[in-house]
Amino acid sequence: MNLNTRARVETAAAAMDLIFIEGLRGDTIIGIHDGEFDRRQPLVIDVQAGVPHARACDTDRIADTIDYSVVRERLLRLLAEHRLHLLEAFAEAVADILLDEFGAAWVRVAVVKPNKFDDVKAFGVQIERFATKRPAPGRSAAVLQLLASGMVPGGR
Numbered sequence: 001m002n003l004n005t006r007a008r009v010e011t012a013a014a015a016m017d018l019i020f021i022e023g024l025r026g027d028t029i030i031g032i033h034d035g036e037f038d039r040r041q042p043l044v045i046d047v048q049a050g051v052p053h054a055r056a057c058d059t060d061r062i063a064d065t066i067d068y069s070v071v072r073e074r075l076l077r078l079l080a081e082h083r084l085h086l087l088e089a090f091a092e093a094v095a096d097i098l099l100d101e102f103g104a105a106w107v108r109v110a111v112v113k114p115n116k117f118d119d120v121k122a123f124g125v126q127i128e129r130f131a132t133k134r135p136a137p138g139r140s141a142a143v144l145q146l147l148a149s150g151m152v153p154g155g156r
Contacts, residue, residue, distance in 0.1 A: 016050030016106060017057065019066045026079040030090060030113075043090070044114055044122070045075060049098045050106035066102045074101065087111045087125045095129040105131045 024047075027040035049071070055064035074097055084090045091111045098104040112124030 016052055017054040017065075018048050018050055019054075019068055019071075019104075020046070020048045021068055021072060021075070022046050024072060024075060026076055028079040028082065030082075030084060030087070032085050041116070042114055043079065043087075044112040044124075045094065046108075046110040046112075047071070047075070047094060047098065048108040049102065049104035051103070052105055066098075066104065071098070071102060087113065088127070091125050091127045092129075095127060099129060099131045103131075 024045040025042055026045070027042050029037060029040055030043065031037065031041065049066055051066060054066075056062065058064075075094060078090075078093060078097065082090060082093060084093065091109045094109045094111070095107045098107045098109075106128070108126065108128045110124060110126040112122045114122040116123065
């Protein structure tokens with residue numbers, strides 16, 4: 001991570017309340033090597049999700065923050081349903097869930113395969129992502145539908 005990125009992450013994290021899940025364990029099928037496609041393996045997931053000053057600090061209501069119990073259930077569903085091969089892609093899916101479904105502004109995700117080899121305690125990946133401005137819901141689909149019909153929005 002370069003100095004600019006590190007400064008951006010540290011500034012963003014300092015300005016946010018962090019919701020985290022540490023050490024979520026689940027078994028899943030993931031990998032690229034022979035023997036990894038026909039048996040479940042354990043994964044350990046750590047997630048930190050940043051939200052700018054969660055309103056829950058003032059209101060004491062779960063609806064005003066990210067409910068980590070709901071996040072836990074969603075990640076367990078991902079472990080059961082995904083069809084990914086790489087830990088990097090799995091970590092990206094976790095980040096997308098936190099950013100898109102739960103409204104986090106920033107996430108750090110670590111995904112670890114423990115005890116895969118006798119001489120290695122664990123290996124894995126860690127990623128950090130920031131939310132980006134997204135088009136208003138439904139707007140993109142409407143534009144694509146117009147384009148597919150041969151009409152160009154704003155055209156004559």
